[in-house]
Amino acid sequence: MTVRSDSGIQCFTVRHDGVAIPVSRGGRGRPLVLCPGLNCTQADLHELVSLLRRDHDVVTFDLRGHGLASPAERYSFDAFLGDLVAVMAELDLPSAPVLVGYSLGADLAVHFAAERPGTVAGLVLIDGANPLPEPFLTEADLAEFRAIAEAEAARHASLTAEDIVGLGLEMDVVRGQVLDRYQRIDLPVHVIASTAIAGDSTEGRAPRHNRLWRAGVERLIREQPRISADWIDADHGLVFTHAPDVAEIIRSRLVPC
Template identity: 80%
Template sequence: MADRSDNSLTWFTVRHDGVTLPVSRGGRGRPLVLCPGLSCTQADLDELIGLLRRDHDVVAFDLRGHGSASPAERYSFDAFLSDLSAVMAALDLPSAPVLVGYSLGADLAVHYAAECSETLAGLVLIDGANPLPEPFLTDADLAEFRAMAEEGATPDVSLTAEDVFVLGLEMDVVRGGILYRYQRIDLPVHVIMSTSIAGDGAEGRAPRHNRLWRAGVERLLRERPHVSADWIDADHGLVFTHVPDIAEIIRSRLAPC
């Protein structure tokens, strides 16, 4: 682990499983760890991180193959979960942090908390970790999803379109069984969900995906009544389009943690 400071911001690296993960820490107040999602970096979440650092000691990092993190030989849910676990193990925080995850990062947060609840004060899950009643991706969706993976490639992400495509299929399986993980978490949990994860189009996959997304959250709230929820009228890009709203919800919901 190497440390350097940039004004009030501290950077260090965590090395494990053949990868190097860049970690930043800054701000003041209660500890908070932010886990980004697939094809998303801490730089992408800079505005949200900046707002949260006004009253929180915020740790952020890049998953393998993202941002300044090194590429890896394998990209899978378990591999990304090992990245989160390695970062958490490397931290020396004054008290248990709230773990905030976006998209894939929310799913990683739930799986981590199911095994390590004693190390956390609570969870905030942004547009992820949804116990879907049925898979998002049907055979009819695969060609469109593969095309989306190819179009979504960015220089900041080392994953190939095929990596993203395979991970999308894996995430359907993960979310199909994630309710069991929630049952093992004895912490305050708050979810922030988009009303239209797939956009507001009236044709194609959007109506079905939006319906499944809401049905999954409703299922979660029925099965785990202690989980609370806020909806934001947005698509899956809500962490970029509704940053002040999300930051305020996180602040307001952390009181019980």
């Protein structure tokens, strides 16, 4: 059942793999589907979504175990990809949408587009789907990452710190193979990347992570010159701290229908 709010936002639920996925749709203009990332909900992306709805018909949703979505028996990249596939299959849009993904959502968008040609009009990838030249998480990073995961798990009713750590390690494997997925995509692709994904500290693991992230984006542009990129002087929270900049880049880089 679809419910329309006083503001004109349509809300409905997609049921898939035993999970109830809440979906919202609103705005006007070109269809755009926004896929959130790990530890991120559509509510977290409210400012960016509101800005994009001024001139786009925006669909967004919560991945399993996040926000208003129900818990699941498994949390893995393939399971999250299944959530995106299920949502896309339920949409009745007037034309193929632009698929925008943030963080893990960017990786999901690349895999979706590579496996289902003709279903999307273009990709905008925000701080994700990065072909890292080496793993992001090493043994030296795990203690710090586990502490971050414990803090993030406190925000969720479903995902545990172990789930989040496991997904972080899995994403290193996924990104190590993502160039193959890019090679299957014949679409406009634009990357929006943070200049300092791990923050501006000159101590600890941050400098290595920042260098590695930049190296991955530069590798992507070098090996896939048809892909364009913009950098935002921010950390990985750029969709929250710089939502107007992100929205403006999306608008300016999308090819009109």
